Amino acid sequence: MTRGGARPRTAVTIADVAQAVGVATSTVSRALMQPGRVSDEMRQRVLAAAEELGYQPNPHARSLLSGRNHAVALLVPDVTNPFYFGLIRGTQGQAKARGYRQVLVDTEASASVEAATIRDIAGSVDGLILAASKLSDAQLQETYTRIPIVLVNRDVPEVPSVVLDTPMGFMQAVEHLASFGHRSVVYIAGPSSSWTTRRRWRALQPVTRRLGITVQQLGPYSPTGEAGAAAAEAVLNTEATACLFFNDMQAIGALRRFAERGVRVPGDLSVVGSGDIYGADFCNPTLTTVVTPIEDAGRVATDILVGAIEAFDSPAGPPRVHEVLPTHLTVRESTGPAPTGRRPAP
Amino acid sequence: MTRGGARPRTAVTIADVAQAVGVATSTVSRALMQPGRVSDEMRQRVLAAAEELGYQPNPHARSLLSGRNHAVALLVPDVTNPFYFGLIRGTQGQAKARGYRQVLVDTEASASVEAATIRDIAGSVDGLILAASKLSDAQLQETYTRIPIVLVNRDVPEVPSVVLDTPMGFMQAVEHLASFGHRSVVYIAGPSSSWTTRRRWRALQPVTRRLGITVQQLGPYSPTGEAGAAAAEAVLNTEATACLFFNDMQAIGALRRFAERGVRVPGDLSVVGSGDIYGADFCNPTLTTVVTPIEDAGRVATDILVGAIEAFDSPAGPPRVHEVLPTHLTVRESTGPAPTGRRPAP
């Protein structure tokens, strides 16, 4: 292979094509962009020359002119969290389908990193999808006046969003546990900065009250397996016969801890997760969990975002869609009848 | 909130700052970019005005001029595959650390999609990381004359690459199985287009020969749990007492199938995976697998790529690093002593 050392400093431009054909650059541009506005023969010649020379439009020049670059950013708190993989998948696929590229950024679950990222990246993408944003309502609203954004699992007035109705799934979970005779359950809270953990806790109040079930909250705990294991210990210090975890990573971490401690699941304790991530269906025991259509959420969010991008400067103004996606409980092995006697001392 | 309807058509530019300060645009540019080349007082005034007006440089304009945009693309065959999550993590983190954004693209394990993606995206990123590329050596070499790329799990002369030494791990696995008395093993091959599956199969020959073990190949199978389940059936039609899977998803899929079929693992059959993906340590039984430092690979590949980007036009030419990362076997529950008698008929 012959490597010239450096790549040709001057790529083939529209001017090269124009010169080859013997026309003006604008004609080439038109032939390429508005085929209707040039003669058929001209279009052929331009296309041939472009092909011949291996012309590739310079996207930077286009962006400078149009202010658009057909890229959207996806900001997630933690790319390490399997829950967000589904979101990455969904947005990735839909962005591609709509002709956009996806820029992936990890905000490290930090409001300041998130804000800095938005500031730095806003100019180079056409819009942003913010997953579980840590910013304030006001910050998000202000951001939306400058650039199209769609929130995922966060609801702020005037800003488009897609939220998973996880509270609904949690209510189903409580009903499920109640039908198994559980009278006392505990909710393992997620990070204190999490908008969704508060929603879930709130949603638990009416159902448990109606069913005469005691519910208490533990935490906050990080959304990780290790935190789940730690939470597992805390759960053992309560009277609860069932626990609802903020997410599946925690639940799976807890499952392992329970096994190590000799606590049988679901014999001694029932465990419910949330998310139905990869692994929830093959851990041991398999996990009863709230299935959240996060991949769909990614697709929908992307669709809304692209719509917003294309309508952002229109007189009607950008859309303000608030989409809510239903969730449901999937029952597997980790839940069962409440133990009759007292749980064996830990 | 007051939404003006449309975002200000004209963002604040360097000209606005220049006018505010009462100087030329070039002075503003210098004050911002080469602080040494303007007077201290001027720098202060420009910075103040820029801050005051909320000036943000237009990245498109910069890119047009410099030809760079501080973005690298990561092309993976399938964002759905947990194995690549580690790669996404590694590249994401390192790209950010080196001041680059990451564009994530799914090539659908297709050579033509991959080629098309490269063509379309090459102009808008500074370099590419190609994971498990399906392109030919020649195509890859040709691409590298035009734009910096780094291959992951693919080795091509003259093109920088990072490869995981999975064959080494496979050899360890065979030794491990031999020490458990296994005499006949089967290798479940990955996709026929996979460069690594061929390498592994080749690596198995000398070890098995040396240890007097029979090895046969089954497949090709897709790198999915379903394919693993299908492969599981095929394995049961052999005399083998142990199987080595192309990856963990297959292995985990097979584990479940074996459980359904009443085949005990490792009692009747030992199972080895590859990748050590999320879940490998909590599936049932937990999976003995070849641990591949894929996240490290992502980091290293990104480092090499950034180096290549910054040296690509240098007289010395771009680097041609070929990095090999060691792997090792992690023994968990899915492997054990070879069964003494014949395996119970399926």
Added chain:
DNA sequence: CTGAAAGCGCTAACAT
């Protein structure tokens, strides 16, 4: 040390 002017590659008015 600062200003004026050219130009990156492309598109969109304006001509013709």
Added chain:
DNA sequence: ATGTTAGCGCTTTCAG
């Protein structure tokens, strides 16, 4: 239907 011209926002000669 095609050519000419003027920028998009920024950096970088080149003058002063």
